[in-house]
Amino acid sequence: MVEIVPISSIDDHQWNEFVAAGGGLVFHTWEWISILSVSYARMENISSGIKSDGKLTGIFPVMSLNAYGLTYALSLPSSSGGPIVQEDQDLNILLRHYLKNCNVLEIHSYNKLEMNGESSVPHLIIPLTSGLDKIRSKYEKNVRNAITKAERSGVKVRISSTDADIQAFYEIYKETVLTQAGPSRISFSHIQNVVNKLREDMRLFLVAELDQRIVGGLIGLFFGRKAFYWAAASKRGFNSSELLLDQLVKYSSERADLLFLGGGRYGAEDSLYFFKSRWGSSEIPAYRYHLVSGLRGKALRRLSGLANHIPQVKERMFQSR
Secondary structure (H helix, E strand, O other): OOOEEEEOOOOHHHHHHHHOOOOOOOOHOOOHHHHHHHEOOOOOOEEEEEEOOEEEEEEOOOOOEEOEEEEEEEOOOOOOOOOEEEHHHHHHHHHHHHOOOOOOOEEEEOOOOOOEEEEEEEEEEEOOOOHHHHHHHOOHHHHHHHHHHHHHHHEEEEEEHHHHHHHHHHHHHHHHHHHOOOOOOOOOOOOHHHHHOOOOOEEEEEEEEEEEEEEEEEEEEOOOOOEEEEEEEOOOOOOHHHHHEEEEHHHHHHHOEEEEOOOOOOOOHHHHHHHHHOOOOOEEEEEEEEOOOOOHHHHHHOOOHEEEEHHHHHHOOOOOO
């Protein structure tokens, strides 16, 4: 018998074992989905799994929101989640399940799915299996120079988890990132919850300090043999961005085979993407899918209103507790 079951009825160890076996990321894990539920007040955790004769054969992490006459579902906010399934038929069953209950389903995934509504944006990765020295030898010269300059000026990087350092980092994040990031921003409560509540082996919070003043910070995430550059911000003029990412590469090389850098804010044409491209990184596609159902969703697509409506919905989704 095949059945759809909510995440709340699946044991966390069983869920994570399935994610690990399917090559999933930290964003697929029970812990990450639980933190999203705590961090964002307006979203409902409707993540589900599919079981066949009691055996878990697929999982699909999804958060949803009712706004502007839409039931909008996203997999996943501020990350790439998407379904993990053993068979194509499991994916079809899960999709039908969600489209019965929402008008718009947006999926972010590194796995190409056989469905309509596909677009893609370039993301970057750094392979980590060749050893730290060889990895660093692929940095562009201006990256290596910036790291050296930061070290000579006295900038130090340390691991932290204190609320004071989180607050100092978030103030920099607000100054340098939120003004450009648009509705898909990361809230203070979400960053605080990630650093304080995510399992210690799943996260790394680094701060850059000069003369006892925080000048930058970075959060890396880990699951299995995959690392992720998730949130970072630095004050200008200290080269702490380069020093922080180099330290993430160092820590990641000890516990992962691949470091995902993500993409730019607006694709491959912005300064963030250019920064990430200078580290000997390779490009991979990150897929986006928009599926609609019901008269409301289909009307929005016909009227070309979907693209205009989604940012408004996301703005509500990212209002934190």
